[in-house]
Amino acid sequence: HKKGKFYILTNSHVVQNARAITVRFDKHTEKKARIVGTDPKTDVAVIEVDDKDIPDPQSRIAKLGDSDKLKVGQLVIAIGNPYGLERTVTVGVVSALRRAIGITQYESFIQTDAAINPGNSGGPLVNIKGEVIGINTAILAEGQGLGFAIPINLAKWVADQLIEKGKVVRGWLGVVIQDITPEMAENLGIKEGVIIAQVMPGSPADKAGLRVGDIVVEIDGQKVNEVRELQFKIMRTPPGKEVNMKVIREGKEISLRVKVGEMPEDRQVGEQDQTQTDIGLMLRELTPEEEKRFGVKGLLVVGVAPNSLAMQSGILPGDIILQVGNRPVYSVKDFQQSIEALRQGGKNSVLLLIRRRGNNLFLVLRLR
Template sequence: MQAGNFMRALFAACLVPVLATGCMPRPAVSSPVPGRASLGVTSTTPHVTSTGIVTDFADVVQRDGPAVGNIRAVQGTPVANMTPLWPPAANEHDPFIQFFRQFSPGQSSQSLLPLGTLGSGFIISPDGYILTDARVVAGATQFRVKLADRREFKASVVGVDVPGNIALLKIDAHGLPTVKVGAPSDVKVGQWVVSIGAPYGFENTVTAGIVSSKARLVPDETYIPLIQTDLTLNAGDSGGPLFDLNGDVVGVDAPVHRTFQGLSFAIPIDVAMRIEHQLKAYGKVEHGRLGVTIQEVSAPLARSFGMTQPVGALISSTDRNGPSPKAGLRAGDVILKLDGQKITDSTQLPVAVAELRPGSAVRVEFWRDHRAHQISVVLGAMQNESLASDASGITSQTTVRQYGLTVRALTSEERQKLGVASGVRVEQSPGPAALAGIRPGDIISRVDNTPVSNVTQLRHELHNAGGDVALRVRRDGQPIFVAINLG
């Protein structure tokens, strides 16, 4: 028993320091949990955890949120006397109706329901100029802007640029908070960005994400290479500002076709502000136009054209009545410079051309037949239209085994339906053709820069081609170039 008591006393003596240590005050450690902060500390920058993850965008929202407005565009005559489906019509004093009234919207059956669109915008000058998306105001007759401080203003349209997808509004107010315009060129892929908008009319809604791409061309949407993000944007967010973590606006949120559902895009703010300056000065914007459809120059295409580097903008089609074919440009040419400005990436060309005025004579350097050429082109005026293009067609069927292509001639009905004069239709495309992206149903109209009018000519041109060959293909009504590498 004495031995047992001795052991218990020894255990208790050892336990005291442990418990004492557990009760000692510990130094405060900042929590990496989003939304938590130490009391008495005011953050001046977004909170960053030890792993580098940003967890707090409150400062950006607090500083820049007051300059963001909710835009309501009314497009027609208000619809009056809308009768709610619930509760059912009955005596107003019926206890049953009074009970269920609390669960129904507080909308009077005699109120007006305006038809229109919702959007967002942001104040760029203290005297009431607001930048937004052109589609927010398209076709509308009246506009109301609600600011973060709950004030509402009637807005007028200063100007709309449909190709650039930018609109400039004006409200009668002074001393307003404004955003700070940033530089999209400083934006890095993978960095955090924040948007403030009004999805479905829920104003001052904040969402955050990262930049996925800095220059994404979206077909049939705009000539401007867009900033792509993984933000969640909905109806009502269009026209809102895209902020970096310094609180500078780097883009204007813009909707795109539902085909790209799940992706978000923004017009770079530097391009938007250049459009804004013209809208403010002239009420409209005039864009130059070459009249060409372009695509990226891939490494295999560059080799097939005899180029040392995959640079420039490849012309995949031309508008037969446009400025380019009149000056001598044609499909298969690669534009390398515009008035001395190097075109290293195809996304640079549309913006460079659009910022010039119609009627301007520009010097174009282009690549054709394994060497550079120069030509002068007088720009036309950009219209809100799609570019037309040509193709070519024919008779009989053949297989080019080396390329894995089986092709046949087009029937007269197919030529008429497709609106082409010649070309051959791909029936099968295994082997190198499939790897290059050639699909059954494609219409091949050129091999390198040589037009193809029948299957015999196609075989001949492919037989004489080197290890890399560029095929001009018409797919879903649009012409593109596809490179096949036999290596």
């Protein structure tokens, strides 16, 4: 709350397509709100509303906690309007931390068994001190007691930038990275770090000399054990700052200095025309540069939800969907329409043509 305005945290998916937004303070008080900014990469949004005629505005400000101090087993309380039932409160525990479920580009969800249902999105997850430690965001509908919230520290970092700049500025390397599986660890003889699967031409990583196959094991003195650690470290690094990286290349450790760039607008993966359906795919259209590089037109699989139909069908992040049945797909809308038509026609599966690692491959995608 500042300069006569309330700034309210919520989910991007709650407000991004809204024609009008109303904030209800109590049974008799409503205010029209304005979107300050949205960030679909984290599913965080900020809206604002003036405090005129709102009694005692300071008492309405939620205290934000520190999500980095959360521990598994800690009691938490979810507040929201599930199915339109206003001011519903449910209680549970922190079931797990740093979860990724394949619905946004940057994920480090708090998992809780506090009951979360449609309508809870954008509401607070609080600790027993009444401090907000997360934003309720998603559920896995096929399970019970599987709710997910964005950590408040991540939400604060995003919100501060949306309020100050109207957008989120992220550090960018220009690489595709993946975790090292047990099979890869045995083959490579290394059990730490993340491996670089792709380096974008002309990117900061390319200019610094990073190569496909390099294994990043350390950045600025901090060990790297999983993709998320490197991803979030670079995301929070101001563009223009140099970082020190240690990589394993052909069995030898080498040190590199990398000048972090700013993530370009045309690489805002998942911000426009993305879909996360019950099939479990997050898709986006290829950029013109990617079409030229890969030599195809289609949809890039950005994420695959765990235990989803897509995962069970063998689709992987990084795959490029070229055809659904015998129909080429060039947009997310094409894909959605094709799947919906097949389902309405009673189909339980469809043959996909995909491009994987430079080769075409047919897969059967289950639809139910």
